[in-house]
Amino acid sequence: MLNPEYLQKISDEVSAKLGGIKQPLASSQALKSLVKEAVAKLDLVSREDYERLLQIHQRTRQRVDELNSRVADLEAKLKN
Missing domain, CATH: 1.20.5 (Single alpha-helices involved in coiled-coils or other helix-helix interfaces)
Incomplete structure (x- = not known):
């Protein structure tokens, strides 16, 4: 499985690509959760x-x- 630092990096990159909008903590956690789900579905x-x-x-x-x-x-x- 991917390490948490890598998932954090992906999450940060996605957040940056979304325009650097200041997201509330709940929204940021939801994004991290979505990224983790997407990565878990991959055959890695x-x-x-x-x-x-x-x-x-x-x-x-x-x-x-x-x-x-x-x-x-x-x-x-x-x-x-």
Whole structure:
């Protein structure tokens, strides 16, 4: 899940884009709640999970390339 500082940053940016209108506390809390709801509905992964899956993918890709090379070598030997 996203950390509270990031949600606060998003909320602040949205508030700034709305023209910097001085909002009452209740309105500001409602905006934060809406942002949290919208983010919760997104299908997000943490950076750590993404990095871990990327490493797994890279190792798998390397192994597939190695196996393809071995198969090509074996096919070449069969032709001779």
